[in-house]
Amino acid sequence: MPFPVDQPTPSCHPLRTAHRGWRSGVALVPSVLAVALSTAAAQEVERDPPPAAPPEDPTTYKKLSLAELMEVDVIVTSVSRRPEKLSGTASAIQVVTQEDIRRSGATRLPEALRQVSNLQIAQVDSRQWAISARGFNATSANKMLVMIDGRTIYTPLFAGVFWDKQDTFLPDVERIEVVSGPGATLWGANAVNGVISVVTKSARDTQGLYVEGGGGTELRAMGGARYGDRLAEDVHYRVYAKQLFRDDAATPAGDDRSDQMQMGQGGMRIDWDASPTSLVTLQGDIYHGDVEQPTLDDVTFRGGNVLGRWTQRLAEESSLSLQSYYDRTDRRIPGSISSQVDTWDVDFQHHFPLGTRNDLVWGLGYRIFVDDIENAPTIALYPESVSRELFTGFIQDEIELSQDELYLTLGTKVGHNDYSGYEVQPSARIAYRPARRHTIWAAVSRAVRSPSRVDRELFIPATPPYTIAGGEGFDSEKMWAYELGYRVQPVDWLSLSLSLFYNDYDDLRSREQVAPPAPTPTVLANGLHGYSYGAEFAGDARLLEWLRLRCGYTELRIDLRPDSDSTDTSDGSGESHDSEHTVYVRPSLELPWRMELDCTFRYISEIANQDVPAYAELEARLGWMARRDLELSVVGQNLLHDRHSEFGVPATRAEIERGVYGKVVWRF
Amino acid sequence: MALLTEEPGITGLARARGRSGIRCLGALIALFLWAVPGRQAGAADAPTREYLVKAAFLFNFTQFVEWPAAAFPDDAAPIRLGILGEDPFGRAIDDTVQGETVRNRPLVVVRSRRADELKDCHLVFVARSERSRLDEVAEAFDQAPVLTVSDCDGFTRLGGMIGFFLDGAKVRFEINPSEALSHGLKLSAQLLSLGRLVGPEIGAPPR
Known part of the structure; x- marks a missing residue:
């Protein structure tokens, strides 16, 4: 099934519209109806006056050369929710830096993500994307936790991301951390197969005026501006606005698909260095957009969010952070479900050392969402308005078993949600560093995807006789994950990483016949189980001063089966649409005359259960720094074919056309 | 839940403060703030x-x-x-x-x-x-x-x-x-x- 989130075809597997809401909550303070805190925050917390860092010997760094020092990652936070050096991280993480984004020519978040090889990414049509790690990809992929500055952006309706509206001003992004594999212990809700965390720069690092504009064939026009200044001695701010227009995707016959879109977004961020040890951040965005539909009226969406965060360093290696955000989003989809969703979230985290060998992080979270649904005759969510709460708590201890050599990390998340009650998600990780620049790691984790609105409350059509009549008994999907990894930097100019994984899933979503052998009605239940396994390899070689070569390879196998008492006949074809092989090769060249050339070649093997053929494509960007304050570039996307498809069943899928655009950037 | 519908966002947070749950949490946080080894370091x-x-x-x-x-x-x-x-x-x-x-x-x-x-x-x-x-x-x-x-x-x-x-x-x-x-x-x-x-x-x- 194609799975246009916006227009689920009633008869098809609406299943994939999965979503899931939140994960569980914590039991720690069940009485706290009102305020606890939730997961997301922490991450960027640890920046500027970075509150906490693992204990380190200062003299380790003085032995490094300047070039080596320039390669030390001083901040990486997704994995442990406090900064870590990338090469020592015990997890399958890849990082996209601002420089990577700039040089990729990406104009939207999903395009920026196309640079990491540990994600399955497919562009579905002009604006929809299917993005997941370690399988279970769908337009409504529901096993990923995705955050922008600590704000969770997957929708509680189906636990997937509406990628068309979730964006940020890319020049202000500091880095994007992509973890494949479970991050549930620390991050909780939805972090079953992976975590994507977008971190924007501090307002202090985005001072001055930045203006960009451009246009071309597929990206018809884009423009954006940011201005940053100082309000007071220790208070910096920035404001930004952007707008883009995208052309239609194509039908297999080559006609316009009538899904052109436009989107505008604006926002601000204020960072106040309240004292040398505390940082207060206030930020927010608003956006709106609309997307043409072939026959019905346009899909429209709008929304906004505001987020506040306070981080306090308490002592050496000890810090505290408190974050809260409010998010409203409204989406009108003629012919399908329209929704307004309000989310409010509070998250608290505390990090401190215990003795000389233990490094503890614990936190509490609370989230509530309230929605208001407008149903269509063909598809409905009942009841039409609900409010759901999620409580979470986590604790993790990193124990230094042998100095600078062997680390054991134990932790668990406990959560409570309104659908499946209490959930426990423990994990154990071990990292062995036999020598500098070598890390061998292994992990065992349990993660669950707790039910979301569609799993329990979806009805197709809106009135009986139903094809799908909800999923009253739908319980959490569960997974045990086993991982093994190795990161090494054998010489200064080369770094390599390899991760192997085996995931064992149970209680996956299925469609069960209510009165077999009658094919309908059906209900959503947990009748599938299965496993996936695979390998992720990434390499980064600075071959010459002017040539850097990065490559990635991911191998993925998934096998899903119905339980013996299940009447589901899909074998999981509604839940997972994945390629078995993904290859990325990315040469980056410094050319004379202050020019630079970047190419990304990708080969994606077929998606068997959608009959999407294997394809190879190429993106290329040629940039020229004409003056210190003026950068010109021309970007080609999907250059190898006039058009190709990446996702969806043949009958309804879109084809993505070759696109070329030019762009000008001024910095003042 | 009503929090959101009545007073979204930060205002809601402020209003919620009177509830007993919050006080519990506050006490818990305070406990950790002060009980942690170490001092308010520069x-x-x-x-x-x-x-x-x-x-x-x-x-x-x-x-x-x-x-x-x-x-x-x-x-x-x-x-x-x-x-x-x-x-x-x-x-x-x-x-x-x-x-x-x-x-x-x-x-x-x-x-x-x-x-x-x-x-x-x-x-x-x-x-x-x-x-x-x-x-x-x-x-x-x-x-x-x-x-x-x-x-x-x-x-x-x-x-x-x-x-x-x-x-x-x-x-x-x-x-x-x-x-x-x-x-x-x-x-x-x-x-x-x-x-x-x-x-x-x-x-x-x-x-």
């Missing part, structure tokens, strides 16, 4: 990795700069590293240079909140606490053979010589070679090749 006590790395950079810089002979009273005189303003390094910088020599000169670290007290230094790191006074700082070292380094925004545009910045998660630096030259300092080609060059006659692009 930045100097807990250098982050960023500053551990920057300390190593400073040490490295001394190896790639040639000061005029007149900058040292004698052949055995130490290279003096000055920290101007609120020290973000703590002991890290002392530990880094401890026992090291550069061209047979030991290194010593001095700290001050006043630029004129650091005029006899060879390298001065200007902390972020001074970021509103960068003009004055540059003036204070006018003509003196002092390599000035900082992580304040715009430092190299305001008369500074080397400015740290973050590129993603990595520490990088920009160099204003003409400024260094006008102070009688020679920077090695290796240093110049690793930094991003800025300055009047260098057309190098900001990245």
